[in-house]
Amino acid sequence: MKNIFISISVSVFFFISICLNAQTYSAKIKENSPELYRAIANKAEKEWPNDYQMQAYVIDQQCDAFFEFVSLKAEKVGIPNEVFGRIQLDALKEWSVNSYEDCKNEKETFACLDADWTMVVYVIKNQIEAYKELH
Numbered sequence: 001m002k003n004i005f006i007s008i009s010v011s012v013f014f015f016i017s018i019c020l021n022a023q024t025y026s027a028k029i030k031e032n033s034p035e036l037y038r039a040i041a042n043k044a045e046k047e048w049p050n051d052y053q054m055q056a057y058v059i060d061q062q063c064d065a066f067f068e069f070v071s072l073k074a075e076k077v078g079i080p081n082e083v084f085g086r087i088q089l090d091a092l093k094e095w096s097v098n099s100y101e102d103c104k105n106e107k108e109t110f111a112c113l114d115a116d117w118t119m120v121v122y123v124i125k126n127q128i129e130a131y132k133e134l135h
Helices: 002-018 025-032 034-047 052-071 081-095 109-113 117-134
Strands: none
Touching: 025 034, 025 052, 034 052, 034 109, 052 117, 081 117
16 A cells, blocks of 8 residues: 555656646646547547547546646545555545556556546545544
């Protein structure tokens, strides 16, 4: 568990550090992680094959959610690292096509996951809120 959390944290830190100068989250991801952008765009195209406006909307929403995912930190939300890591992993398991275990050695781990980033972030936020209410 600790190694997985550290691996996610390192990947997140690297992603944020290379994205600081781009304009929009979609542009940042497209420029710095084209495989992730392509995975998001492919999913949008399958969901909305002839509606380009909806494809663009979905891509923007997913990119915004992904950037929110990589920006969330246990310290920021005020819960223990181990709890936060478990919440992240559970959300990824629930809303990713591929498992983290299958993707962790891929160059583009986040693209490999093929996740619904809006749902991943939604679940994480709700779990954090519930944890805080209970503790």
